[in-house]
Amino acid sequence: MTFAPGKIILTGEHSVVYGKPAIALAINRGIETIATRFEGPSYCTSPIVDEHLWKAIRTIVPENGFTISFTSSLPIGKGMGSSAALSVSLCREMARIQSQSLSFEGLLDQAMTMETFFHGRPSGLDHTVSALGKAVLFQRTTTGTEWKPIDFPAIDILIVDSGTTGSTSDMVAKVALHADTAKFQSILVKMETLSMKIRKAIAMKDFKRIGQLCTQNHQYLKQLGVSTTTINDIVDSALALGAWGAKLSGSGGGGIVIILGDNLSLLKEYFVENGYDAFITRSFSPTD
Numbered sequence: 001m002t003f004a005p006g007k008i009i010l011t012g013e014h015s016v017v018y019g020k021p022a023i024a025l026a027i028n029r030g031i032e033t034i035a036t037r038f039e040g041p042s043y044c045t046s047p048i049v050d051e052h053l054w055k056a057i058r059t060i061v062p063e064n065g066f067t068i069s070f071t072s073s074l075p076i077g078k079g080m081g082s083s084a085a086l087s088v089s090l091c092r093e094m095a096r097i098q099s100q101s102l103s104f105e106g107l108l109d110q111a112m113t114m115e116t117f118f119h120g121r122p123s124g125l126d127h128t129v130s131a132l133g134k135a136v137l138f139q140r141t142t143t144g145t146e147w148k149p150i151d152f153p154a155i156d157i158l159i160v161d162s163g164t165t166g167s168t169s170d171m172v173a174k175v176a177l178h179a180d181t182a183k184f185q186s187i188l189v190k191m192e193t194l195s196m197k198i199r200k201a202i203a204m205k206d207f208k209r210i211g212q213l214c215t216q217n218h219q220y221l222k223q224l225g226v227s228t229t230t231i232n233d234i235v236d237s238a239l240a241l242g243a244w245g246a247k248l249s250g251s252g253g254g255g256i257v258i259i260l261g262d263n264l265s266l267l268k269e270y271f272v273e274n275g276y277d278a279f280i281t282r283s284f285s286p287t288d
């Protein structure tokens with residue numbers, strides 16, 4: 001059995017597709033994969049796997065000889081890196097069961113193949129943070145990607161599910177429609193500056209400031225057109241109830257909101273009472 005974590009993005013979703021820096025955290029929820037040997041055509045036992053997903057899985061799993069099953073502690077398709085965690089755990093599990101050695105770079109390459117199948121034009125952020133299992137500063141370059149692990153402690157983060165799902169490829173395509181405009185370019189520059197401020201606040205361990213900057217990031221994501229009314233309501237309610245900060249995380253168009261603060265249990269109760277799925281997750285620290 002092999003586990004790979006999901007992720008939340010503190011800053012840089014969408015702008016990362018255009019070469020700007022992003023910061024993501026690995027979390028203590030993810031996907032477990034179990035592969036077993038089997039005489040016959042390979043198949044998957046998990047209901048989360050539809051035809052499209054199976055085609056992506058088959059880029060890694062041979063036509064014959066294996067059963068594959070997945071268990072997820074992540075909401076699927078909600079911006080928490082479920083496809084990346086599935087890709088990373090599957091690649092590791094297939095290497096394990098076939099007694100193949102898999103370098104870290106090899107793992108990133110295989111997971112990128114699967115993620116490209118899922119999302120069309122992924123930046124690589126999601127599977128890199130999942131493979132690393134810790135916080136990362138990530139940037140796409142003209143020749144590939146650059147990333148570096150960041151020292152980020154284990155902290156609680158409240159997740160509230162907006163109740164709808166956004167498609168990463170659709171949202172990336174939606175943003176691309178405006179990529180040539182001056183407004184878009186100016187938002188990109190602001191997002192880049194913001195990512196650097198968040199990087200500094202992380203170094204200072206100033207979580208209140210990180211929260212405030214996350215809220216600012218949410219405003220930029222709103223301007224990019226990837227938020228929804230429900231997501232904005234969740235963000236506003238969290239702030240009104242004293243959260244340090246809140247933002248959508250992932251591609252948007254639905255999915256989850258991440259909330260930072262020191263009264264997360266109370267906030268969680270509020271959202272659950274108001275009919276939302278909400279749970280507290282924890283970032284992985286380098287010492288976990």
Ligand code: MEV
Nearest residue numbers: 013014122123125250251
């Ligand atoms: C999705 O988790 C993050 C996006 O920036 C897409 C990507 O990085 O590939 C929206």
